[in-house]
Amino acid sequence: MPSNHVEFTREMREAGYTILVPNMLEFHFSLIVKVLRLNGYNAELLTNSGPNVMAEGLKYVHNDTCVPALLVIGQFLDALHSGKYDINKVALIITQTGGGCRATNYISLIRKALKSVGLGHIPVIALSFKDLGEENPGFKVTPKMLYQAIYALQYGDLLMMCLYRTRPYEVEPGSANRLFQYWMDACKHQLERGVRQSEFRRTVRRIVEDFDALPLAGEGTKPRVGVVGEILVKFHPTANNQIVDVIEREGCEAVVPGLIEFFLFGIAGGIFQQPIGKSKKSALGSKIGLAAIKKLRKPVNDALEKSSRFHPPADIYELADYASEILSLCNSMGEGWLLTAEMVELIRSGCPNVVCTQPFACLPNHVVGKATIKELRRRYPESNIVAVDYDPGASEVNQLNRIKLMIAVAKANLAEKEAEARAARAVARDG
Numbered sequence: 001m002p003s004n005h006v007e008f009t010r011e012m013r014e015a016g017y018t019i020l021v022p023n024m025l026e027f028h029f030s031l032i033v034k035v036l037r038l039n040g041y042n043a044e045l046l047t048n049s050g051p052n053v054m055a056e057g058l059k060y061v062h063n064d065t066c067v068p069a070l071l072v073i074g075q076f077l078d079a080l081h082s083g084k085y086d087i088n089k090v091a092l093i094i095t096q097t098g099g100g101c102r103a104t105n106y107i108s109l110i111r112k113a114l115k116s117v118g119l120g121h122i123p124v125i126a127l128s129f130k131d132l133g134e135e136n137p138g139f140k141v142t143p144k145m146l147y148q149a150i151y152a153l154q155y156g157d158l159l160m161m162c163l164y165r166t167r168p169y170e171v172e173p174g175s176a177n178r179l180f181q182y183w184m185d186a187c188k189h190q191l192e193r194g195v196r197q198s199e200f201r202r203t204v205r206r207i208v209e210d211f212d213a214l215p216l217a218g219e220g221t222k223p224r225v226g227v228v229g230e231i232l233v234k235f236h237p238t239a240n241n242q243i244v245d246v247i248e249r250e251g252c253e254a255v256v257p258g259l260i261e262f263f264l265f266g267i268a269g270g271i272f273q274q275p276i277g278k279s280k281k282s283a284l285g286s287k288i289g290l291a292a293i294k295k296l297r298k299p300v301n302d303a304l305e306k307s308s309r310f311h312p313p314a315d316i317y318e319l320a321d322y323a324s325e326i327l328s329l330c331n332s333m334g335e336g337w338l339l340t341a342e343m344v345e346l347i348r349s350g351c352p353n354v355v356c357t358q359p360f361a362c363l364p365n366h367v368v369g370k371a372t373i374k375e376l377r378r379r380y381p382e383s384n385i386v387a388v389d390y391d392p393g394a395s396e397v398n399q400l401n402r403i404k405l406m407i408a409v410a411k412a413n414l415a416e417k418e419a420e421a422r423a424a425r426a427v428a429r430d431g
Contacts, residue, residue, distance in 0.1 A: 004111050005134055008091050008123040013138035018090045019043045019125070020079055022072045025235045027184070028156035028259050034191035035148045041139070043093075046075050049238045053078050054392055060113035066102045066359035067239050067390050068232035073106075073113050080119060087119060093139075096128040101334050101364050107134075150260075150296055151195045155187040157258030158204060158300055162211040164244065165309060168253045169216035179214060183207050201299040208303040208310060219309070223410035226255045226346035228339055229357030230365050231262055233390050240357050241396055243403070247355075250407045255351045257313065257342045260297075264290060264316040265338040272320060272329035272337075290316060314345050322348070326375050327368065334364025340372045343385065347376070353384045353410040355403060360391030384409050
């Protein structure tokens, strides 16, 4: 066990220690916090954000560290310095994949930063499904917690999809946001007391029905722009400089693949990484896990199948097939083959315009993201993809210009396609 590891003990849990949760994902983590509270943890989601948070992270972490780490560490330290929390009755929690990227150093970097400001006594809990050689007797992921977390992730993905699909076309400004907030509050309330399968099925059906009924105008007339990339930069508005707002402000519709696919990709590694040492037993476990989650996702997919506006996401095996045509499914670092697969799915589903977001110098995502763009363009000539690096020292103007140039091409392509369609209709009418 690392010498600087401070355990989160049962006594700390019983004493009601506040567990600070970084807001790594805009929609999903506010739901996950409810699951933690349901299971007896005094968890609180941090909402501090903005340039000051990033600046705080830069004080204690070298700027060669990726944006996600800087943002998370900055958020923790900014909160601890705010005076809002009892520093002798607080703990931090951070997700850890254990993969071959800079994010695997989050734990040690957080502890190093805490030690440098005299707060080395604060426990840092690693939330991971891999054995990191650490023990925290006061924190345990139980089947009940995992079950509720899967519901939370599905609610987050569904609400995000519904909001982004409808907001650019709403007849009444703000109506999509209000409907989103209504259902977000309802989902949080359910998670606070525990979601039942029948309740989940009914809720997702009603969410889809309500967003289907939301008055819209000009549906499908705007270019659709997909956002993929490193998991935090893809979802976090501060990390990606409000990319969804930029896309919508430029007169487009943002399409952001869901979070749950990232976890399915991780589980599927036991199947697709057998050539590099994964066992048959591991593959069997992965297949069982994927089948179980597929069953839990069925109510969402059924509701989307019946929808007039929404479509269910591709199955994880279908995504793997997409990626396997371009790179090996043994690519598991960072977002691995999933990043490529998501770009293919977007293109094939009528969203050929894609922004590939990545932390500056993120080698895993450069390999499975930027490095595949040339081949994607060869296979899909209609694709319009731009890779954008995010870093505290990067020029936001340059990022915006790259995105706006891609959007200009998207608008021109859509106009050309619509002109061709009108010409074809005229020929059919006159012929």
